[in-house]
Amino acid sequence: MMEEESRAQAFIEAGERISSAARINYVDLLVDHARGALVYDADGKAYIDLLASASTANVGHCHPKVVAAIQKQSERLLHYIPSYSYQSQLESLAERLVDLTPGDFEKKVSFSTSGSEANEAMIKFARAYTGRPYLISFTGAYHGSSYGAMTLSACSLNMRRKMGPLLPGIYHMPYPDPYRRQAGESDDQLAERYLDQIRLAFETYLAPEEVACVLIEPIQGDAGIVIPPQAFIQGLYELCQEYGILFAVDEINQGLGRTGKLWSIDHFGVVPDLMAIGKSLASGLPLSALVGRSDIMESLGSPGHAFTSAGNPICTAAALATLDVIEEEKLVQKTAPNGAYVQEAFQKLQAKYPHIIGDVRCLGLNAGIELVTDPETKERDSQAASKIMTYLFDHGVLMVTLMGNVLRFQPPLMISRDLLDQALERLDQAFAALDRGEIQVAEDVELGW
Numbered sequence: 372m373m374e375e376e377s378r379a380q381a382f383i384e385a386g387e388r389i390s391s392a393a394r395i396n397y398v399d400l401l402v403d404h405a406r407g408a409l410v411y412d413a414d415g416k417a418y419i420d421l422l423a424s425a426s427t428a429n430v431g432h433c434h435p436k437v438v439a440a441i442q443k444q445s446e447r448l449l450h451y452i453p454s455y456s457y458q459s460q461l462e463s464l465a466e467r468l469v470d471l472t473p474g475d476f477e478k479k480v481s482f483s484t485s486g487s488e489a490n491e492a493m494i495k496f497a498r499a500y501t502g503r504p505y506l507i508s509f510t511g512a513y514h515g516s517s518y519g520a521m522t523l524s525a526c527s528l529n530m531r532r533k534m535g536p537l538l539p540g541i542y543h544m545p546y547p548d549p550y551r552r553q554a555g556e557s558d559d560q561l562a563e564r565y566l567d568q569i570r571l572a573f574e575t576y577l578a579p580e581e582v583a584c585v586l587i588e589p590i591q592g593d594a595g596i597v598i599p600p601q602a603f604i605q606g607l608y609e610l611c612q613e614y615g616i617l618f619a620v621d622e623i624n625q626g627l628g629r630t631g632k633l634w635s636i637d638h639f640g641v642v643p644d645l646m647a648i649g650k651s652l653a654s655g656l657p658l659s660a661l662v663g664r665s666d667i668m669e670s671l672g673s674p675g676h677a678f679t680s681a682g683n684p685i686c687t688a689a690a691l692a693t694l695d696v697i698e699e700e701k702l703v704q705k706t707a708p709n710g711a712y713v714q715e716a717f718q719k720l721q722a723k724y725p726h727i728i729g730d731v732r733c734l735g736l737n738a739g740i741e742l743v744t745d746p747e748t749k750e751r752d753s754q755a756a757s758k759i760m761t762y763l764f765d766h767g768v769l770m771v772t773l774m775g776n777v778l779r780f781q782p783p784l785m786i787s788r789d790l791l792d793q794a795l796e797r798l799d800q801a802f803a804a805l806d807r808g809e810i811q812v813a814e815d816v817e818l819g820w
């Protein structure tokens with residue numbers, strides 16, 4: 372154990388050459404390799420991965436099919452700038468995404484290298500198509516770290532400090548959090564209360580006919596896996612229809628089977644005009660896509676969104692193989708029952724530790740377990756969450772936090788029941804140790820965003 376700690380520690384203490392701006396401090400993992408749902412550190416210690424590299428490893432780490440596709444492609448062509456050439460694989464991937472995304476209408480695709488850039492594309496296409504200047508996103512949202520995507524985001528001051536002014540013309544509306552609803556409020560009432568705030572904006576300071584697009588995470592990831600009432604998403608969609616505003620969704624974190632459906636918007640019964648996809652699309656290789664109605668995707672013209680490496684052939688090969696694996700291994704179909712299984716386990720855990728676990732939100736293999744100092748006040752308990760994260764890390768389970776106090780559960784979708792059970796058992800042990808006051812963490816170190 373000491374030996375294992377000292378390796379990572381020695382590495383860190385040797386002095387980092389990577390800017391702290393690129394790092395989010397959780398645990399001292401010196402990652403070496405990974406297979407399936409297991410990650411190994413430099414000392415060969417295995418961790419059950421409940422993070423899936425931030426939801427980029429939905430098909431599991433180093434899936435043999437994905438690895439083989441990358442190897443094969445790397446011998447044919449490493450790169451030829453896709454915006455200057457035609458590449459049949461890229462066309463096939465576009466075709467595949469058009470077929471897999473909701474909407475019985477003509478669609479086209481624009482590729483980028485990161486989720487952030489897919490959302491940059493969203494801003495460009497929405498403004499170009501509508502000729503309108505303003506966009507709406509939501510508090511708690513995370514859409515990326517480039518200037519436009521960061522402006523759309525609103526989940527961390529640390530991510531915005533010292534960088535202003537940001538992109539003009541973006542408004543944030545409040546996102547409904549069912550855990551923090553008013554006493555006695557139904558889902559529909561909660562939805563209406565939040566829709567009313569948008570209606571108020573449209574009546575008082577934001578002319579709806581000047582709004583190009585509403586961009587939303589149908590389930591907010593970095594805000595703590597927040598699942599809004601269905602009536603909110605439907606009401607929002609209707610408002611967009613009423614004013615000719617494009618309805619766009621960010622599926623970068625929650626898409627590709629994570630929630631037990633292929634897309635998280637599929638839980639809400641509405642069809643978006645634009646959808647951003649990334650992360651697991653190419654099993655974590657740098658590739659993202661914006662899929663949208665053809666007329667919107669043709670509104671910018673050449674070269675409105677062209678990059679040297681967007682649609683790189685290795686990434687494209689990885690994406691095609693990843694989509695094959697999702698289909699062949701029926702990962703979406705398997706995720707729904709696995710999700711129900713863990714949800715029950717989390718609810719039992721909550722019943723055992725009701726003074727610590729304020730809320731459990733789970734849809735598919737996608738959960739937020741919210742820790743509070745007091746279930747009455749719902750005050751966030753970031754220290755307790757850091758302690759659980761630290762205990763789990765010491766005991767071979769990788770799980771990080773969201774918003775400081777929410778445990779993030781997003782394992783690879785192919786994880787076995789056996790590994791899930793092992794992880795759940797260690798989680799139970801972690802809460803028991805927390806309850807007995809046995810876990811120590813440094814009080815002055817801020818973990819997470």
Ligand SMILES: Cc1ncc(COP(=O)(O)O)c(C=O)c1O
Nearest residue numbers: 485486487513514515621623624
């Ligand atoms: C919902 C969502 N959108 C966008 C992004 C940004 O993606 P990237 O980090 O690939 O730029 C993320 C990344 O965490 C995300 O979770």
